[in-house]
Amino acid sequence: MGLNVSVPSFPPLTSNRSIGMSSRYNPRTSEPKWQKAWTEMAAFRTEADSGDKPKYYVLEMFPYPSGRIHMGHVRNYTMGDVIARYRRARGFNVLHPMGWDAFGMPAENAAMEKGVHPKEWTYANIAAMREQLKAIGLAIDWEREFATCDPEYYGRQQALFLDLLEAGFVTRKKSTVNWDPVDNTVLANEQVIDGRGWRSGAPVERRELVQWFLTITDFSEELLAGLETLDRWPEKVRLMQKNWIGKSEGARVFFPVQGLADEPDYALEIFTTRPDTLYGASFCAVSPHHPLAQKLAADNEELQAFIRKCDQLGTSEEAIETAEKMGFDTGLTAHHPFIEGHTLPVYVANFVLMEYGTGAIFACPAHDQRDLDFARKYGLDVIPVVAPKDKTGEELDAWLAEFAARAEEAFTGDGVAVNSGFLNGLDVAAAKRAAIEKLESLKIGEGTVNYRLRDWGVSRQRYWGCPIPVIHCDECGTLPVPKDQLPVTLPDDVTFDVPGNPLDRHPSWKHVDCPSCGKPARRETDTFDTFVDSSWYFARFTSPHAEGPVDKAAAEHWLPVDQYIGGIEHAILHLLYSRFFTRAMRKAGQLDLAEPFAGLFTQGMVNHETYRDADGKWVAPTDVVVDNVDGKRSAKHAETGAPVSIGSVEKMSKSKKNTVDPTDIIDQYGADTARWFMLSDSPPERDVQWTDAGAEGAWRFTQRFWRLASEGADELCPAGTPMPELDDTAMALHRTAHQALASITEDIEHLRFNRAVARIYELANAISGFKTENEAGKWARREALEFMVLCTAPMMPHLAEECWLALGHETLIVETPWPVADPALLVDDRVTMAVQVNGKRRDELTVARDAEKEDVERAALALEKVERAIDGKTVRKVIVVPGKIVNIVAN
RNA sequence: GCGGACGUGGUGGAACUGGUAGACACAAGGGACUUAAAAUCCCUCUCGGGCAACCGAAUGCGGGUUCGAGUCCCGCCGUCCGCACCA
Numbered sequence: 010m011g012l013n014v015s016v017p018s019f020p021p022l023t024s025n026r027s028i029g030m031s032s033r034y035n036p037r038t039s040e041p042k043w044q045k046a047w048t049e050m051a052a053f054r055t056e057a058d059s060g061d062k063p064k065y066y067v068l069e070m071f072p073y074p075s076g077r078i079h080m081g082h083v084r085n086y087t088m089g090d091v092i093a094r095y096r097r098a099r100g101f102n103v104l105h106p107m108g109w110d111a112f113g114m115p116a117e118n119a120a121m122e123k124g125v126h127p128k129e130w131t132y133a134n135i136a137a138m139r140e141q142l143k144a145i146g147l148a149i150d151w152e153r154e155f156a157t158c159d160p161e162y163y164g165r166q167q168a169l170f171l172d173l174l175e176a177g178f179v180t181r182k183k184s185t186v187n188w189d190p191v192d193n194t195v196l197a198n199e200q201v202i203d204g205r206g207w208r209s210g211a212p213v214e215r216r217e218l219v220q221w222f223l224t225i226t227d228f229s230e231e232l233l234a235g236l237e238t239l240d241r242w243p244e245k246v247r248l249m250q251k252n253w254i255g256k257s258e259g260a261r262v263f264f265p266v267q268g269l270a271d272e273p274d275y276a277l278e279i280f281t282t283r284p285d286t287l288y289g290a291s292f293c294a295v296s297p298h299h300p301l302a303q304k305l306a307a308d309n310e311e312l313q314a315f316i317r318k319c320d321q322l323g324t325s326e327e328a329i330e331t332a333e334k335m336g337f338d339t340g341l342t343a344h345h346p347f348i349e350g351h352t353l354p355v356y357v358a359n360f361v362l363m364e365y366g367t368g369a370i371f372a373c374p375a376h377d378q379r380d381l382d383f384a385r386k387y388g389l390d391v392i393p394v395v396a397p398k399d400k401t402g403e404e405l406d407a408w409l410a411e412f413a414a415r416a417e418e419a420f421t422g423d424g425v426a427v428n429s430g431f432l433n434g435l436d437v438a439a440a441k442r443a444a445i446e447k448l449e450s451l452k453i454g455e456g457t458v459n460y461r462l463r464d465w466g467v468s469r470q471r472y473w474g475c476p477i478p479v480i481h482c483d484e485c486g487t488l489p490v491p492k493d494q495l496p497v498t499l500p501d502d503v504t505f506d507v508p509g510n511p512l513d514r515h516p517s518w519k520h521v522d523c524p525s526c527g528k529p530a531r532r533e534t535d536t537f538d539t540f541v542d543s544s545w546y547f548a549r550f551t552s553p554h555a556e557g558p559v560d561k562a563a564a565e566h567w568l569p570v571d572q573y574i575g576g577i578e579h580a581i582l583h584l585l586y587s588r589f590f591t592r593a594m595r596k597a598g599q600l601d602l603a604e605p606f607a608g609l610f611t612q613g614m615v616n617h618e619t620y621r622d623a624d625g626k627w628v629a630p631t632d633v634v635v636d637n638v639d640g641k642r643s644a645k646h647a648e649t650g651a652p653v654s655i656g657s658v659e660k661m662s663k664s665k666k667n668t669v670d671p672t673d674i675i676d677q678y679g680a681d682t683a684r685w686f687m688l689s690d691s692p693p694e695r696d697v698q699w700t701d702a703g704a705e706g707a708w709r710f711t712q713r714f715w716r717l718a719s720e721g722a723d724e725l726c727p728a729g730t731p732m733p734e735l736d737d738t739a740m741a742l743h744r745t746a747h748q749a750l751a752s753i754t755e756d757i758e759h760l761r762f763n764r765a766v767a768r769i770y771e772l773a774n775a776i777s778g779f780k781t782e783n784e785a786g787k788w789a790r791r792e793a794l795e796f797m798v799l800c801t802a803p804m805m806p807h808l809a810e811e812c813w814l815a816l817g818h819e820t821l822i823v824e825t826p827w828p829v830a831d832p833a834l835l836v837d838d839r840v841t842m843a844v845q846v847n848g849k850r851r852d853e854l855t856v857a858r859d860a861e862k863e864d865v866e867r868a869a870l871a872l873e874k875v876e877r878a879i880d881g882k883t884v885r886k887v888i889v890v891p892g893k894i895v896n897i898v899a900n
Numbered sequence: 901g902c903g904g905a906c907g908u909g910g911u912g913g914a915a916c917u918g919g920u921a922g923a924c925a926c927a928a929g930g931g932a933c934u935u936a937a938a939a940u941c942c943c944u945c946u947c948g949g950g951c952a953a954c955c956g957a958a959u960g961c962g963g964g965u966u967c968g969a970g971u972c973c974c975g976c977c978g979u980c981c982g983c984a985c986c987a
Contacts, residue, residue, distance in 0.1 A: 248982085257987085377987065841920085888968080
């Protein structure tokens with residue numbers, strides 16, 4: 010019969026200081042006690058001026074103040090805290106701040122749903138979450154805390170924006186946006202799900218709006234090249250950014266177009282990555298949103314209808330995958346750039362995107378699948394101009410004819426140019442170069458580089474964001490708000506009873522006088538995308554009270570962030586925007602570096618089992634009791650006793666109710682247990698599964714740890730006793746302790762927290778099994794315990810302080826340097842080597858570490874089990890890898 | 901479709917640059933202590949055969965390189981992630 014998960018019980022609160030008594034460790038009294046002690050001694054306050062200590066800036070992605078912290082936060086901030094505390098112990102001057110990414114839609118949703126003001130809602134959430142975070146015992150300099158919705162922050166952001174405007178990184182232009190017709194607002198691409206607004210469910214419309222943009226594309230090449238320097242970033246993230254930037258090299262080519270009555274000299278500009286296939290061109294095509302298509306549609310109802318049809322198809326994945334190629338013949342013709350007198354029909358086609366390249370293409374059906382699909386559908390020519398290298402003569406002719414007539418699959422590989430005039434015989438790469446050269450000499454095109462990355466539209470028609478500090482005047486145009494009038498603060502008296510932007514319908518807020526001519530003018534009522542707020546907060550943390558956006562000296566001292574930690578979901582947007590901001594701020598004179606985050610670590614998610622009742626409704630873990638009988642698990646409802654089915658393990662989410670509240674866990678087991686469990690078992694970059702049993706296990710270990718450190722502590726030799734002569738058993742523990750210290754240090758250094766945890770268990774096991782019989786033993790035991798406690802301190806800081814005190818120390822661990830392992834103890838004098846016969850392990854052999862190969866070989870061959878395995882065979886070869894293995898080859 | 905990562909016991913996972921596969925933990929089973937429970941401690945725990953010493957097999961599947969492969973190479977299968985009518 011298995012046991013249900015039990016709630017740990019505490020004895021009456023006794024002092025944990027009673028050395029030698031086997032009292033239980035009580036986190037409920039210990040944790041607040043040590044947190045208070047750290048706060049009172051200002052243990053984590055950071056000054057830039059710290060003598061000759063090297064700086065270390067560790068930062069976790071700051072939280073959105075949703076109201077409650079979740080286990081993902083606990084995992085994220087615990088990892089950062091381990092690094093911060095470890096670095097501090099290693100003698101670094103550590104900056105480890107915390108703040109709030111506090112603007113955004115949820116606050117407005119709360120306003121609409123519950124009638125609470127976004128500001129009130131947000132600051133109340135921050136207050137609640139701050140207390141929760143403090144209960145985790147994080148080594149944070151709280152004096153640097155800020156929220157992005159503080160006017161002191163967003164006012165500086167407005168100043169920063171004006172600097173970027175002046176430096177030329179801001180434009181205002183018309184662009185196509187996702188418009189939600191019910192909420193009357195722009196939606197980001199991520200907020201459009203299957204073509205519908207994520208909140209309203211209304212089909213999203215395309216709208217042309219004048220929007221503010223930050224010109225991130227000015228840095229396309231730099232942002233791409235910079236990735237190469239980020240050797241402490243995950244390869245995966247760098248690759249994702251590389252793909253997102255999407256560099257492709259090719260050519261721009263102008264095709265003179267005939268048939269436009271009012272523009273006889275019109276030339277269609279296209280982008281291609283395959284200028285080598287120009288001789289295979291059979292038509293040109295433009296996007297339905299291309300100016301040419303729009304112009305022609307003005308007096309062509311049929312084309313208007315076609316464009317409308319294209320728009321209706323939507324932009325969801327399935328729609329794109331299943332959408333058939335559609336075209337509309339404009340009747341115009343384009344002149345082939347290389348073939349005199351040859352013309353191509355010009356289509357409007359649904360598969361050409363206005364957002365990429367120039368919104369117009371030339372099509373070579375033989376060597377592009379989409380073009381081929383289109384050509385087959387509309388009966389256009391298929392002209393192969395690249396042939397496989399191994400085909401010649403008649404075989405080649407036959408292949409070409411067959412391909413032109415019947416191919417359904419485009420040939421996109423490398424090959425030799427054919428039917429291509431001056432390009433004939435060249436391979437693809439050479440033909441591209443030659444074609445570009447020719448285009449340039451004819452002045453009808455040029456080699457160019459195209460990027461997928463587009464400028465960053467930052468305008469949002471929302472209230473709860475940073476106001477864009479500009480004023481529109483009918484006389485003077487669009488003007489920046491003078492800096493002495495910053496911050497442009499949000500009005501408090503706004504309503505959320507109707508959709509749309511409360512700032513726009515506020516009775517007075519937007520009416521201001523023009524800063525130039527003094528006549529009545531209008532404030533910009535759009536606010537910034539909240540990604541702007543998070544694009545420079547790491548810089549503000551270096552000087553949170555500076556007059557300007559950042560204090561340059563402080564920023565130069567602290568940046569880049571040495572270790573940044575957060576979720577992989579920010580791999581592209583936040584991390585790319587921050588990289589852009591850092592570069593733009595450098596150009597604007599605010600900062601002096603290119604890359605804000607020298608080291609990046611993306612941690613995995615926290616998962617939990619899901620539960621459903623008989624009706625298929627999700628049931629929260631707190632309402633479920635799980636039984637385990639001989640390994641078979643079953644669940645029932647805690648109150649009703651009704652059976653509950655155990656579902657798959659998934660990311661903790663409110664909708665599936667499979668969440669565990671960190672505060673409940675901390676109340677029950679203490680922060681150290683939660684921290685320990687978050688670091689155990691799973692590698693930090695992978696997902697971890699929260700289980701009650703796992704939390705129980707971590708809890709049991711904290712108790713065992715306390716007993717191990719405190720029981721008999723007063724019988725050990727006093728702290729600081731010099732090393733006596735050690736006998737063999739004491740020496741063995743001495744070695745073990747140093748080896749454990751070295752590998753734990755190495756593991757923390759490389760963020761392999763799960764391995765560090767395993768090594769701590771091993772060290773604890775070694776100490777448990779050690780019999781303290783004499784002075785040497787007492788000394789060795791104390792050393793091993795102290796290493797164990799100090800190594801655990803970054804992970805379970807409260808417990809470690811309590812143990813440190815129990816071991817008779819007067820000072821706190823937060824002021825104690827990290828111990829140093831003696832290199833001489835890391836290698837044993839004697840090593841155990843495996844002995845294999847034909848690659849199969851037969852025995853092992855313990856020899857002196859520096860034993861001669863010949864001696865090892867002789868000893869190995871003399872082993873009884875080895876003799877038996879060889880048995881009559883002839884030894885052909887003996888491989889001896891010193892310290893590792895002996896392999897005897899016999900047949 | 902393109903790009904990438906991963907696949908090891910009942911479970912989470914160890915195994916550094918090819919060198920004793922399964923560290924450490926969880927779960928499970930057995931035992932000790934206890935009136936009983938909790939807590940704690942001890943033992944077992946990849947699979948097959950054997951009382952045992954031991955023997956054989958095994959890191960998704962199939963090949964290969966090597967004295968030696970979880971690790972390297974090739975081909976499959978599966979899972980997950982990112983991008984996607986990108987010209």
